[in-house]
Amino acid sequence: MAKRIQISLASGLLVLDDEPPAEGDDAARNDAALKVVGELEAELEELEKLGDDAAEALLRQIWVLNEYMEAYPLRWIRNYGERKGWSAAAAKIKELRKRGESDYDESKLPVWETLDYLKEVLPILFTRFKVRGEVLRLVLTPLGKLKHHEIRYQRDDADDLQRLCEDVSLEIRAAGDLDDRVQRWGTVNYPALLQQNPKPIKLPTDRLPARGPGLAGVVAGLALVACGVGLALGKLPIEAPQPLAVGIGLALLGLVAGAFGLARLKAHAAASAQLPAEFADLASRFRERLYLICSLRLLNKMSSRYTRANEGFQGFLRKHGGKQHWKKVKFQGRYLTQAFVPDADEWHDKETIEHWLSEQVQKTYRLETVILTSPDELDEESWEVILRAYLLESLDDDGSHEAELLDTVADLVFTRRGDDSKEERERVFSRVYSAWEARQDRL
Known part of the structure; x- marks a missing residue:
């Protein structure tokens, strides 16, 4: 059976049919290298029989066999006498490559260089498709159900994730004063902030009208009223030139002092009743602020991965002939790219490797969806x-x-x-x- 190199839909890397043994197991490596050399020798004999009209097929398969030679290097064979087989196979590959290139139509894409190009670009393209799929499958519905923020979480495309990150960032900055408001309530109330039904553990004294003057006013007012009434009725052993007038004056002064005290106590009670509701509103807003901050960390992380994947692919193209060369490889090199498809029966003659890989990645990872947890969960x-x-x-x-x-x-x-x-x-x-x-x- 002919040796193959296929793109792994688990990692995006190009893998051999026979994966080399792990590092450190010298005996296993020796045996594996000898086995592969024997298999390559048999396949090389068959390739020698190909005619001049099969130069493209010859070069494609010779490239694959050369990859096997590099994966199972000469140094793995411990017996120097047994290394002759490896050296002979390497020499035969060079000979057949030279023969194939002499018979190959030079107007077509160069086989060897194109396969080397694909070996580098396909894992990069795989990563790009995989990350793009992760972005498109993001379930961000909880962002649209917040009470104090309106977030347009739906994305038109993967590129729209950056817009969403900017929108969330703006909402966070707009609610920046919440941190100061939370600090004014004191550290003692921090645990209560994040409860489902938040109630302050301790009301901040600087947010309440002083209660002491109110109590003092009420007590003083009662005392003055009692003293004034007693004096006006002659019930107190106090001599005054006009006891009735003085008594009435003291009583009126007491009423004023009492009214002042009651007003201060009422203001204190009203503030005490209002602050828990204010705290509950602050807690609700602060919870959503923390939720947006944490959500943005995840969104920025995903957006960064998506940007790096795109830039990695575009950067590779810029260094290797640009988009035009990639387009040429996709369409004119279909036969060559087919070498990396795990199941050749699924390959369509007019299908490009880019379209095939996009569909395969989407199919493989369609169930791997990141769902943002809602605040209530x-x-x-x-x-x-x-x-x-x-x-x-x-x-x-x-x-x-x-x-x-x-x-x-x-x-x-x-x-x-x-x-x-x-x-x-x-x-x-x-x-x-x-x-x-x-x-x-x-x-």
Whole structure:
């Protein structure tokens, strides 16, 4: 059976039918190299029988066999006497290549150079298609269900992900004052911020009218009223030139003082009743702010991968003849590109390797979808860890590793995963708790 090299739909790399043994197993490598040399010798004998009109097929298969020779190098054969077979096969490949190139139509694409080109570009193209598919399959529906933000999460194409990142970034910057508002409520209220029904643990005294003057006014007012009434009725052992008038004056003054005190107490009570509602609104907005920040970390990460994949492919083309050369290889080199297709029966004569690979990647990874977790699906501990990681990041002014904690937490809890993430979750959460304890002097 003829040797083949196929593109792996698991990694995008070009792989041999017979994968070389792992490094370190010298005996296995020796045996594998001898076995491959024997198989190549038999195949080379068959290739020698091809006529001059089969120069393209000859060169294509000779290139494949040469890749096998490089994958199973001469040094693997430990017995120097047995190395003659390898050297003879290498010499025969050079001879047949020379023969094939002399018979080949020079107006066509050069076989050997084109196959070398494809060997480099196909893994890059695979990565580009794979990342593009990941972007298109992103499920970001929770972004459209936020209470305080309107996010146009639908994408027209993979390139639209960058626009979405910019939109989310603008929303985050617009809500930047929330951090200051949260700090004014004090660290004691941090845990309550992220509860489903947030209630402040302690109301900030600087947000409430002073209660002392109100109580003092009420007490003083009652005392003055009592004293004035007693004096006016002659019930107090106090001599006054006009006891009735003085008593009435004291009573009126007491009423004024009492009214002032009651007004201050009423204002205090009203503020005390209003602040929990204000806190609940702040908590709701702050939760969504943290949610957007974590979501943006994931979106930026995906956008960066997509950009790198595109630039990697475009950069390769620029260094190797540009888009026109790639187009020429796709259409004029269909027969050559077919060498890398795992199942040749699925290949259509008019199909390009680019179209085939795009469909195969889409089919292979169609079920691998990243779904953004909605805010309501996050448990209480996740919210607590997110808040701590966020606050630790704001204190990371000395270049420590704490800046990466929020990225790690966001990646872990904001995408739906299976039970296999339990150990990773415990490890990451433990890192956040440890960093939090170490920074208590700054919090």
